[in-house]
Each structure stands twice: as C-alpha cells, then as structure tokens.
Amino acid sequence: MPGLTTRPPIIRIANGTFYRQHPNSVTPASKTHQHSNPPLFSNLTFELPSHPAKPHNWAIVGPSLSGKSTFLQVLRGSHLCFPPTARSFPYLATDSVPHRLRNPAKAIKYVGFDDTTSGYGSVTTTAYLSARYESRREETDFSLLDFLTGNTEFNPSTGLEDEEKIDDALLARVVRDLRLEPLLQLPVAFLSNGQGRRARIARALLTSPEVLMLDEPFMGLDPPTVAGLSPLLKDLADKRQPRLVLSARPQDPLPDWITHLVYLRTDCQVGAMGDKETVLEGLKKYVRGVKKGGLADDDTLPVHALVEMGRVLTSNGIQGEGIGEDYIATSPGVTLVKEELKTELGEPLVEMNGCQVRYGDKIALGNWTEQRDGSEAKGLHWTVRRGERWGVFGPNGSGKTTIVSLLCSDHPQTYSLPIKLFGRSRLPEPGSGQIPLTFWDIQSRVGHSSPEIHQHVPRRLTIRQVIESAWADTFISRPKMDAAAKAQVDATLRWFEPELNPDFTRHDAALRNQETPASTLFWSEDHLFGGISFSAQRLLLFLRALVKHPDIIVLDEAYSGMDDALRDKCMLFLQYGEEKMYAPSADKKGDVIMDNPGKVTVKGLNDQQALIVISHVKEEVPDCVREWICLPEANTGKPARFGRLDGPLGKDRKRWAEIWSV
Incomplete structure (x- = not known):
C-alpha cells in the first residue's frame, strides 16, 4: 500500500555494539577470577519495519x-x-x-x-x-x-483499563x-x-x-x-x-x-x-x-x-532436506550401536501394576482397560528392569510427566498406588519383613533431568554445586562425597568445559594443558547457574543426572535447547562416558568417533542401570533405546501401546511413525 513503507520502524539498530556489563567496569584483576565481557553482535545494523510493503x-x-x-x-x-x-524504537513514539x-x-x-x-x-x-500433583488447591x-x-x-486496587x-x-x-x-x-x-x-x-x-x-x-x-x-x-x-x-x-x-x-x-x-x-x-x-x-x-x-x-x-x-544433505557427518545414531542386545532380563526396578492417578473425578493417567492374561485390567501396567533402555512417548497432557513423578516418588499418590520401586513399596507390607522405602532412598538411586527440575534449581548455585548436588539430599544441602566422587565431578567438568564455561577460548585451553588439572577448574566455582546460557543449564542438569551412576536415569526432554552438536556429544557421553570422543575427519567428510587416549574416570551406561527417555523429537532419543511405550491422548479411553525397536530410532522415520501410529 502506498505510503506504508515510510512509517518508522518499530526497532532500529544502526551500527551498535552491546555488552552485558559496562566495558569500563571490567578491571584487570586476578586472571583466575576475571569474567570476560566480550562485545555482543559488534556493529549490528538491524531494522524491524512497522508496516512493510x-x-x-x-x-x-x-x-x-x-x-x-x-x-x-x-x-x-x-x-x-x-x-x-x-x-x-521510533514507531512506539507515534500516535499509532x-x-x-x-x-x-x-x-x-x-x-x-x-x-x-x-x-x-x-x-x-x-x-x-x-x-x-496435590489434590488440595491453595488460594x-x-x-x-x-x-x-x-x-x-x-485484592486488586482497580479493575483492568x-x-x-x-x-x-x-x-x-x-x-x-x-x-x-x-x-x-x-x-x-x-x-x-x-x-x-x-x-x-x-x-x-x-x-x-x-x-x-x-x-x-x-x-x-x-x-x-x-x-x-x-x-x-x-x-x-x-x-x-x-x-x-x-x-x-x-x-x-x-x-x-x-x-x-x-x-x-x-x-x-x-x-x-x-x-x-x-x-x-x-x-x-x-x-x-x-x-x-x-x-x-x-x-x-x-x-x-x-x-x-x-x-x-x-x-x-x-x-525439504537440509542445506548440507550431501555433507557426510557421522553421528552416534550411525556408528555407536554395535553391541549385541542382551537376552537376559535384570531384576525389576519399577513395577506399576494397574496405576490410575485421579484428581477427584478426573483420571490423569491410566484411564483405560486392557486385556492381560485373559482378563480385563484397569490402569497402567509397566515394568522396567535393570539394563533396559525405554522411550516414553505420547502427546502433551497424556501423563508422561506424571509417570516420572511416580517413579521419582515426587507424586503423593505413590504411597497409595500399586507401585514397587527397587522391589519395595512406599508403605509397610504385612508379613513382607521389608522396611518401606523412604523418599531419600529413592532420590539417591534415581538421576533425573527435566524442565520441572530446571524450574526449581536455585539460580545462586555455582556450576560445581549443581553437579555435586547429585550426592546431596537437596540442592542446597551439603553433598556427601568421597575422593572418587570428587574425581568424577572434576573429570566431567573438564570434558564439558567448552560448553559450560562462558569464558572458554581455544587459546585458554592450550595454555591449560600446561597446568595442573585442579588449577583449570576455578571457573566452575566462579559462574552461577543463573548466569550461564539456557543450553548450558540444560547440559548441567543432564550431567547431574548421570554423574553418580544411579540405578535409574530419567531424561525428560533433557536435550531441548541444545543444538545437534551438543546433543550428540551428550549422547556419546551417556553411552560411553570418557571412553569415546569426537575427532575431526582428515578428509573433511565430518567428525568421527575414536577411543579416548587419555585417562578414563567417568564411564557410560552399564548393564545394571535402566534408562528412561521422554521426547517429542526422534533425534533426541539415544540410539540404545529399544523398549517403548506410547501413552494415548488424555480422556480417549484407549490403552497405552508397547513395542520393541529393532534398531536406533533417531534416523528412522518408519520406526517413529510406528510409535505414533501415523
């Protein structure tokens, strides 16, 4: 329309450079405690028009x-x-x-x-x-x-204008x-x-x-x-x-x-x-x-x-295809799953035998009846054993997060539902001779990363404190760690320093190779969880879930916010720890995976651990996942569906379509 393009833009940036802190506020203090304040988007010119043609x-x-x-x-x-x-912001000053x-x-x-x-x-x-998850509503x-x-x-003082x-x-x-x-x-x-x-x-x-x-x-x-x-x-x-x-x-x-x-x-x-x-x-x-x-x-x-x-x-x-579809890039989904799948099943770690989570008349999970052993059975029946790798799928609101809350014992109804964790119930069982599991017993044996956990991490904790809290009862209590645990934390921080340390540069890495390992980790105590990027926060919670090698690892949308390079590095670390690493290919055809020639302190998943992954993106499902459950959309009355994959899910659209029935 004539004349529209002459209206001022909503946002106008003309050759601007940005800083998180005033550039003159950073003094040449002790090098080990000086946080960098690099220029952001130097000499940026950008306009967002208000009424473009x-x-x-x-x-x-x-x-x-x-x-x-x-x-x-x-x-x-x-x-x-x-x-x-x-x-x-010129347009915002107009009468329009x-x-x-x-x-x-x-x-x-x-x-x-x-x-x-x-x-x-x-x-x-x-x-x-x-x-x-509580039924009682507060004001x-x-x-x-x-x-x-x-x-x-x-008690608002006035109504809305x-x-x-x-x-x-x-x-x-x-x-x-x-x-x-x-x-x-x-x-x-x-x-x-x-x-x-x-x-x-x-x-x-x-x-x-x-x-x-x-x-x-x-x-x-x-x-x-x-x-x-x-x-x-x-x-x-x-x-x-x-x-x-x-x-x-x-x-x-x-x-x-x-x-x-x-x-x-x-x-x-x-x-x-x-x-x-x-x-x-x-x-x-x-x-x-x-x-x-x-x-x-x-x-x-x-x-x-x-x-x-x-x-x-x-x-x-x-x-469409990506702009680099002809660029051959090796990823964990192509090369990492070479071992034979085990045929022997481990002991049950999670047993749900007919779970229905109710809030009054509303059933949030298990609103179905299915045939089991020739008879009708209500609710969710699901067993997770040592060594199994599960994917949990389903639409938003289908109950995936509720399942996680049950097996992590965050849900109050865990006490009343037919659930066993690590072979024991939350309440005393007459004649069993078993002591009921406490909340702290369960938390110490489950590593958990999710958006819900992300919301509750105190932003004042340092990077190191977040990882070390895997050995604590709460985020802010003192962790109970021995020398081996501290060595695992140090090794994990070194392995992921490029992604966690906001001040990391390749030049610094070369200099630190000449220093003692302890002197290179000061940054993990200088930077706060609330001051690092969203992807680094997600990475930190992922590492917290793994570092203690718990019996059950629960990864609920753990890779959201990460790009594919960081996601692949995390998947490699999940399966192999420090034993495998990426290395640039000499023929420019992409990264390859090689054995780590250095000392290995942190190892990957073992056959005594169970893995449970929740995701809506097939590329964010680790290649080792074989068992899957897909929950129905809420209130449909359809039962959950179970299946077993014959190979990695990430690169196979047919397997993904089978899970979602599309």
Missing part, C-alpha cells in the same frame, strides 16, 4: 552458545548499547501506538521457557516439585483462565488453536510441561503487543500441537497483530512463513543476515566449500550444525 517475518537461528536469547533481549532493549543512540505500549518493555513481549526470564514464572512455578493456585486473562492479583481487557474473540481463537479448552479451570501448577508452554504463548498473544518474540516456541511440543500452533502464528504474522520474531536451533524446521533470517556464530556475532533464501544459499556455499577443502572450517561457524538447516515446517508436515 512485503512480509518481514524474522527467525534468529544459531547453535548452542551463539546467543539467540541474548539477541532477542537486545532487540527489546536489554543489555548496554554503544553508542547509546544506536538503538531506538496505544499509550500503554509506548514502553518497549510492554510493546515487545518475550516468551522464553527459562522461567527466570519469561515473566510468568511467579504464577506457573510452584514452591516445591510435588505441589503440582494462590490460579486457574489457567485466570492466568490467561491476567486475573492473578489479590478498557485497553487492557482481553478481546473475547481473540481469547476463544487462541484457546481453541492451542488446544487449551479442557484445561481452563485447572490450576496452572497442574499443567504438564508442554501444556505450560502453550499457556505462556497464549498469555503473550492475549496482551496484544506490537512485537512478540518467541524463543524456540516449538520446543517440547508434540506434533499435533505444533501443527495447530504454526498456522495460528502465521495468521498473526500475516495481520501483523503482533509482528513475530522467532528463534530456533539449526536442526529445527522453520515455518514456511518465515521470510528473513539472522544466523549467529558461536561467539555471539552475526554470521549472516537477510532474506531467507539469500542466507540459506550463502550458508550452503560455505558448507560445500569446507567439504571440498577450499574453505577452512571456522570454529565459530561449525559445519556440523548446518547440515540440517533449511528444512521447512508446512501445513503438510516437515518438507
């Missing part, structure tokens, strides 16, 4: 540690800008914008899934992990409808498309991980901001929900109500309505920016150049992360 729907893409969340925060006004005048949205903090909404930054954590996060247990409409104040009221038509549309209707009267604390993500997206949409920034919005959502969410976002993008900016990992398929890309390097600098096709073509030429040997592989622009870049999320599913 053609669509401008941006996606910010980059591997782990590239600063995707930081880039979104820079766009909405966070972090220091030099020069200060380089960043402005309601008065309540003149402030960038209100006009530009950010929705992430680290509750410390999402802005909704105070409502959606409970005081303690098991509170979400602070606001319903989902209250949350969506902003009715979460005690007319311009702040939620449009009923928009509420109905958002609730329908995000499949939230059956949940409106539930307390927010009762929602599953995937349901909570949908709720936060819905709440942001209902505030009608000028710009909505969604940090990896499809992470942790089941395929049906993604299929409903993407068209809703497209409709909003087409209407510019609001304008959308997404972030994604390189391996994530991008919605077909995305028109422009920013690809970030691992040093928090822009690698490429512009319209989508131009950026993808440039990255494809780079991948081909590295493959043929004409270009050097830039450490800040790893080719491995680009292999799957370029796939498209359409209304008919995921289409």
Whole structure:
C-alpha cells in the first residue's frame, strides 16, 4: 500500500555494539577470577519495519552458545548499547501506538521457557516439585483462565483499563488453536510441561503487543500441537497483530512463513543476515566449500550444525532436506550401536501394576482397560528392569510427566498406588519383613533431568554445586562425597568445559594443558547457574543426572535447547562416558568417533542401570533405546501401546511413525 513503507520502524539498530556489563567496569584483576565481557553482535545494523510493503517475518537461528536469547533481549532493549543512540524504537513514539505500549518493555513481549526470564514464572512455578500433583488447591493456585486473562492479583486496587481487557474473540481463537479448552479451570501448577508452554504463548498473544518474540516456541511440543500452533502464528504474522520474531536451533524446521533470517556464530556475532533464501544459499556455499577443502572450517561457524538447516515446517508436515544433505557427518545414531542386545532380563526396578492417578473425578493417567492374561485390567501396567533402555512417548497432557513423578516418588499418590520401586513399596507390607522405602532412598538411586527440575534449581548455585548436588539430599544441602566422587565431578567438568564455561577460548585451553588439572577448574566455582546460557543449564542438569551412576536415569526432554552438536556429544557421553570422543575427519567428510587416549574416570551406561527417555523429537532419543511405550491422548479411553525397536530410532522415520501410529 502506498505510503506504508515510510512509517518508522518499530526497532532500529544502526551500527551498535552491546555488552552485558559496562566495558569500563571490567578491571584487570586476578586472571583466575576475571569474567570476560566480550562485545555482543559488534556493529549490528538491524531494522524491524512497522508496516512493510512485503512480509518481514524474522527467525534468529544459531547453535548452542551463539546467543539467540541474548539477541532477542537486545532487540527489546536489554543489555548496554554503544553508542547509546544506536538503538531506538521510533514507531512506539507515534500516535499509532496505544499509550500503554509506548514502553518497549510492554510493546515487545518475550516468551522464553527459562522461567527466570519469561515473566510468568511467579504464577506457573510452584514452591516445591510435588505441589503440582496435590489434590488440595491453595488460594494462590490460579486457574489457567485466570492466568490467561491476567486475573492473578489479590485484592486488586482497580479493575483492568478498557485497553487492557482481553478481546473475547481473540481469547476463544487462541484457546481453541492451542488446544487449551479442557484445561481452563485447572490450576496452572497442574499443567504438564508442554501444556505450560502453550499457556505462556497464549498469555503473550492475549496482551496484544506490537512485537512478540518467541524463543524456540516449538520446543517440547508434540506434533499435533505444533501443527495447530504454526498456522495460528502465521495468521498473526500475516495481520501483523503482533509482528513475530522467532528463534530456533539449526536442526529445527522453520515455518514456511518465515521470510528473513539472522544466523549467529558461536561467539555471539552475526554470521549472516537477510532474506531467507539469500542466507540459506550463502550458508550452503560455505558448507560445500569446507567439504571440498577450499574453505577452512571456522570454529565459530561449525559445519556440523548446518547440515540440517533449511528444512521447512508446512501445513503438510516437515518438507525439504537440509542445506548440507550431501555433507557426510557421522553421528552416534550411525556408528555407536554395535553391541549385541542382551537376552537376559535384570531384576525389576519399577513395577506399576494397574496405576490410575485421579484428581477427584478426573483420571490423569491410566484411564483405560486392557486385556492381560485373559482378563480385563484397569490402569497402567509397566515394568522396567535393570539394563533396559525405554522411550516414553505420547502427546502433551497424556501423563508422561506424571509417570516420572511416580517413579521419582515426587507424586503423593505413590504411597497409595500399586507401585514397587527397587522391589519395595512406599508403605509397610504385612508379613513382607521389608522396611518401606523412604523418599531419600529413592532420590539417591534415581538421576533425573527435566524442565520441572530446571524450574526449581536455585539460580545462586555455582556450576560445581549443581553437579555435586547429585550426592546431596537437596540442592542446597551439603553433598556427601568421597575422593572418587570428587574425581568424577572434576573429570566431567573438564570434558564439558567448552560448553559450560562462558569464558572458554581455544587459546585458554592450550595454555591449560600446561597446568595442573585442579588449577583449570576455578571457573566452575566462579559462574552461577543463573548466569550461564539456557543450553548450558540444560547440559548441567543432564550431567547431574548421570554423574553418580544411579540405578535409574530419567531424561525428560533433557536435550531441548541444545543444538545437534551438543546433543550428540551428550549422547556419546551417556553411552560411553570418557571412553569415546569426537575427532575431526582428515578428509573433511565430518567428525568421527575414536577411543579416548587419555585417562578414563567417568564411564557410560552399564548393564545394571535402566534408562528412561521422554521426547517429542526422534533425534533426541539415544540410539540404545529399544523398549517403548506410547501413552494415548488424555480422556480417549484407549490403552497405552508397547513395542520393541529393532534398531536406533533417531534416523528412522518408519520406526517413529510406528510409535505414533501415523
């Protein structure tokens, strides 16, 4: 339309450089305790138009540690800008914008899934992990409808202003498309991980901001929900109500309505920016150049992360191939599963014999009847034995997280349901002569990583304290560790320093090879959990679940937020510990896996451990998983389905389709 392109942009950045701290505040103090304050996105020029003649729907893409969340925060006004005048929000000062949205903090909404930054954590996060499973409702247990409409104040002094009221038509549309209707009267604390993500997206949409920034919005959502969410976002993008900016990992398929890309390097600098096709073509030429040997592989622009870049999320599913489909990259899914599967079954570690989890008249898990041994049996029947590797699948709200809460004994109904953990019940059994298991017994034998655990980790803990808490009763109590345990923690920190240490550089690594091992780990006590990136936080919780070698390892969406390179390194560590490592290929055809020539302190899974993995992404299921259970959608009355894989799941679409019955 004539004249529209002359309106000022919503966001304008002209040759700006950003810092987390003022650059003059970092003094040359002791080298061992000085945190780096590198420039972020140096000399960045970026505009988000308010009324473009053609669509401008941006996606910010980059591997782990590239600063995707930081880039979104820079766009909405966070972090220091030099020069200060380089960043402005001219459109927000015009009469076209309601008065309540003149402030960038209100006009530009950010929705992430680290509750410390999402802005909704105070409502959606409970005081303690098991509170979400209790039947008694507290006064602070606001319903989902209250949350969506902003009715979460005690004794509000005034009612909502007319311009702040939620449009009923928009509420109905958002609730329908995000499949939230059956949940409106539930307390927010009762929602599953995937349901909570949908709720936060819905709440942001209902505030009608000028710009909505969604940090990896499809992470942790089941395929049906993604299929409903993407068209809703497209409709909003087409209407510019609001304008959308997404972030994604390189391996994530991008919605077909995305028109422009920013690809970030691992040093928090822009690698490429512009319209989508131009950026993808440039990255494809780079991948081909590295493959043929004409270009050097830039450490800040790893080719491995680009292999799957370029796939498209359409209304008919995921289409297209990655820009590096002809770049041969060896991954754990191709080379690691060579051992013969065991035929002897170990002793049961988890026994669920007809579990039904009820909240009043609502059955949250086990709402079905199935044939077992010629007779009808109600509820979930499931046994996990030593040495087994299980995948647990199903749509959001089907009960996956509830299962985890039962086997971790976080759920109060664990006491009353027919469940045995490690061959014992939670309550005394007459005549058995067994002492009931305590909560602390169970916690000490189960390693658990999940979004729920992530919400409850104290942000003030150091990196080392988070890992060492695997030997403690709680996150903040003193761990009971011997010399061997401390050696395992040290070895794990060294193995993952490039991903955990925000100050890590290749130059520092070369210097530290000349130092004693103890002197190289000071960073793990300097950096706090709340100060590292989201992917590093997820990595830390993954390592915490493994490092003690517990009887049961539970990985619930443990790889979400990681790029494929970090995910593969974690899977390699899960199966082999320090015994195997990646090494660059001499013929430029990708990384290979080799034996670690150094000392091995931490080993991988053994046949005395059981593994339980929950994921909505087949590539995030370790190759060793063979047994699977798929839970039905809530309230359908259909029974859970069980099966056994004949090979790795990650690279096989047919096996994945069999599990989901599609």
